[in-house]
Amino acid sequence: MSGGKTDNGSSGATSGTGRLNPGDDAAPGTPGTGEDVCPQCQGKGRLGTSDCPTCGGTGIVIKGVAGG
Ligand SMILES: [Zn+2]
Numbered sequence: 001m002s003g004g005k006t007d008n009g010s011s012g013a014t015s016g017t018g019r020l021n022p023g024d025d026a027a028p029g030t031p032g033t034g035e036d037v038c039p040q041c042q043g044k045g046r047l048g049t050s051d052c053p054t055c056g057g058t059g060i061v062i063k064g065v066a067g068g
Helices: none
Strands: 033-037 060-064
Touching: none
Parallel strands: none
Antiparallel strands: 033 060
């Protein structure tokens, strides 16, 4: 390993077909990831009267589940 910076793809240019929500670790369908209930809205997709910004109103976020 070289370098000490870990970029997890959360800044700037994101090229791809899917649109990521702030709570997503990766695009849907990415190997090693899976859907999880949004911790922000508990899967409701809404916070109060607004859409949950973390999951984009879906109630689901994509989380990495792989160990490596
Ligand atoms: Zn949410």
